[in-house]
Amino acid sequence: xxxxxxxxxxxxxxxxxxxxxxxxxxxxxxxxxxxxxxxxxxxxxxxxxxxxxxxxxxxxxxxxxxxxxxxxxxxxxxxxxxxxxxxxxxxxxxxxxxxxxxxxxxxxxxxxxxxxxxxxxxxxxxxxxxxxxxxxxxxxxxxxxxxxxxxxxxxxxxxxxxxxxxxxxxxxxxxxxxxxxxxxxxxxxxxxxxxxxxxxxxxxxxxxxxxxxxxxxxxxxxxxxxxxxxxxxxx
Amino acid sequence: xxxxxxxxxxxxxxxxxxxxxxxxxxxxxxxxxxxxxxxxxxxxxxxxxxxxxxxxxxxxxxxxxxxxxxxxxxxxxxxxxxxxxxxxxxxxxxxxxxxxxxxxxxxxxxxxxxxxxxxxxxxxxxxxxxxxxxxxxxxxxxxxxxxxxxxxxxxxxxxxxxxxxxxxxxxxxxxxxxxxxxxxxxxxxxxxxxxxxxxxxxxxxxxxxxxxxxxxxxxxxxxxxxxxxxxxxxx
DNA sequence: CGCTCGATTGATAGCGTTCAAATTGTGTGG
DNA sequence: CCACACAATTTGAACGCTATCAATCGAGCG
Numbered sequence: 001x002x003x004x005x006x007x008x009x010x011x012x013x014x015x016x017x018x019x020x021x022x023x024x025x026x027x028x029x030x031x032x033x034x035x036x037x038x039x040x041x042x043x044x045x046x047x048x049x050x051x052x053x054x055x056x057x058x059x060x061x062x063x064x065x066x067x068x069x070x071x072x073x074x075x076x077x078x079x080x081x082x083x084x085x086x087x088x089x090x091x092x093x094x095x096x097x098x099x100x101x102x103x104x105x106x107x108x109x110x111x112x113x114x115x116x117x118x119x120x121x122x123x124x125x126x127x128x129x130x131x132x133x134x135x136x137x138x139x140x141x142x143x144x145x146x147x148x149x150x151x152x153x154x155x156x157x158x159x160x161x162x163x164x165x166x167x168x169x170x171x172x173x174x175x176x177x178x179x180x181x182x183x184x185x186x187x188x189x190x191x192x193x194x195x196x197x198x199x200x201x202x203x204x205x206x207x208x209x210x211x212x213x214x215x216x217x218x219x220x221x222x223x224x225x226x227x228x229x230x231x232x233x234x235x
Numbered sequence: 236x237x238x239x240x241x242x243x244x245x246x247x248x249x250x251x252x253x254x255x256x257x258x259x260x261x262x263x264x265x266x267x268x269x270x271x272x273x274x275x276x277x278x279x280x281x282x283x284x285x286x287x288x289x290x291x292x293x294x295x296x297x298x299x300x301x302x303x304x305x306x307x308x309x310x311x312x313x314x315x316x317x318x319x320x321x322x323x324x325x326x327x328x329x330x331x332x333x334x335x336x337x338x339x340x341x342x343x344x345x346x347x348x349x350x351x352x353x354x355x356x357x358x359x360x361x362x363x364x365x366x367x368x369x370x371x372x373x374x375x376x377x378x379x380x381x382x383x384x385x386x387x388x389x390x391x392x393x394x395x396x397x398x399x400x401x402x403x404x405x406x407x408x409x410x411x412x413x414x415x416x417x418x419x420x421x422x423x424x425x426x427x428x429x430x431x432x433x434x435x436x437x438x439x440x441x442x443x444x445x446x447x448x449x450x451x452x453x454x455x456x457x458x459x460x461x462x463x464x465x466x467x468x469x470x
Numbered sequence: 471c472g473c474t475c476g477a478t479t480g481a482t483a484g485c486g487t488t489c490a491a492a493t494t495g496t497g498t499g500g
Numbered sequence: 501c502c503a504c505a506c507a508a509t510t511t512g513a514a515c516g517c518t519a520t521c522a523a524t525c526g527a528g529c530g
Contacts, residue, residue, distance in 0.1 A: 071382070077390075079384055079385045081381040081384045082381075093378065095374055096375060101382070102381055125363055135331075135369075135370070138374065138377060139327065139331040139373065142376050143328065143331075145380035145381065146316040147306070149380065149383055149387060150314045150316070153424075154427065183477090185476085189388075192387065193518080193519090194519055196519075197517090197518060197519075200478085202478095231308055231309065231310060392486065418508070419510095420508085429487060429488080431488080431510085432487075435511080
């Protein structure tokens, strides 16, 4: 269960410059957003923020932590449809008068800003910067979803896993370490694979010296080797 | 190669009420859209409208026909990421200052309205209805992409194919016939399967009397049977 | 220390691909 | 309208990848 710990203030928000409000002047933050009924949610790992099918009354911005958006089949098989990082906006299905189309669950301890969609919609209508900022995010979501469909539909297991790792470590130098926040099951649910398949290839690549892992952190030692497995143009 | 056959007029557009302009009054159509540099493209089957990676200068509305949006791996494996029907808007990556993220190809003889993104963007900024109409479409695109990721990542071959068929025939009564515009290869590229796998299950279900096919048209005879294969809550 | 849960590893099975050949369907020109 | 060529689909057989089932290992924790 998430804990509501306060109202939150855009002016002092730690991730304001990553949020949809990053383009707004302080004047507007002081006037237009003053009356927002925002709340800050403190969540531990595995908290459910909302469930697929619930009426969508709030949008959310992730301030800290990691969140997975999932969909499930009646038989329990689960697909992670998106992984959210700091600054990401989610839960906006209500803008189209729809219930949430997926379930949102924290992957780690997280801090979330909750915005009533009604408030955000008013702001959207009167403020073109907000409008454009949200639009840019949705278009990015669509592009990333398209990329993901290629991963899921056209790639084989090792290709999926290798491109996932390269993306996860994007921007890092070889030998840098980064926390692999996801469990084997979550990686599998994201890539459409089983725990065992994920584990097998990770083990193999550790044996081959492509990759190191320790205490939940990973480091890509030989990114060229992984890239050959990945079957893609990810640089 | 698409053929440019004219400028097109919103007031007389055959699919205006399915387009993003459906909410606009005739006044606005007469004033704001008057200066749009629209073009009508007449395409035969398999025409390429744009290619992934090209700068995105135009958005398009499909007036008639069918279009597939595809992405490919370096080795040639292809994924269809979206199938467009009459009234659908596509090619808007340029709104986010991005190149096209996929390739758009006609599946059948089609008629397309081409709009310069610059024009559309101006209209978006000054007209909240257009803005909202486009937003609603993008949000729908995101939801459908999420649904598709579940199909691709969590379902087995017969489940994918059965839900595809049910969706294709949505709204029809049993015994109604509908054109199955896609080839076996295209169905496969959409569902992440091979031609042969698609063909095998279709044959099996025809043998079992779930389905009939003739001259490119299909009819679901036993939708309950298919639904059991589909492993989903599609009604 | 022993419990629990996640990860690893092995063995096996089966699903879907691949390769190949046969068949059907479609469009073209005579 | 038919004959032909070519493309799409179907069908068969065999392989290989990934899932499944099962056992073991290891880390974290009370």
